Amino acid sequence: MAFVYEQRVEFRDTDAAGIAHFSVFFTWMEEAEHAALRSLGLSVMPRQGRDPGGAESAIPQVTWPRVSAQCDYVRPLRFEDDVQVTVTLGKVGSKSLTYQFQFSRGEESIANGQVTVVCCSFVNGHLKSTEIPAEIAARLQTLVA
Structure with missing residues (x-):
């Protein structure tokens, strides 16, 4: 099942062409x-000072x-456009994940992105x-898509 994240284009997000x-x-x-992970009760990275007996301590x-990121653009977005970012997992390896991102404005495709991340722990x-x-x-x- 996909996760959908809503975003609005702010003025700070635009270039000289608007x-x-x-x-x-x-x-x-x-x-x-990050929003997708939080919706699953997961964190992006270990939090300092977390209560070891807290609800998430078993995780x-x-x-x-990130080890790879890319984005292909189809149509422009402008200031105050609302955009939906649909997140799915494409490839799931034993140590890595590849997220797929579909950007849309209503039914209109705007861009497609991909990010590959590696699962890591802190050792020393x-x-x-x-x-x-x-x-x-x-x-x-x-x-997973």
């Missing part, structure tokens, strides 16, 4: 990914650095890739 700058699509992809603490203050924990993988299955 259209959404290409770089803002990458920000929206990250915001949509392994991992983070997701350094990131180390790790297999996606089963509890997290189970929750992520709801995003």
Whole structure:
């Protein structure tokens, strides 16, 4: 099942031509990914000072650095346009995920993006890739296209 994130083009998001700058699509992809993870009860990275007995303590603490990101543009967005960012998971590996993002304005396709992330844990203050924990993988299955 897809996750849909709503966004409005703000003035700060536009370039001199008055259209959404290409770089803002990458920000929206990250915001949509974070919102999707939160909707599943997951965090983007371990939180300092978390109560070890808290409700989320059974979920392994991992983070997701990006290793690839791309976006193809079909139509421009302008100031105050509403855009829907639909998030699905395309490829799911043992240590990585590839998110697919479809940007639309109503029924109109605007852009398509893709971001690949790697599951990592902190070991002695350094990131180390790790297999996606089963509890997290189970929750992520709801995003598989």
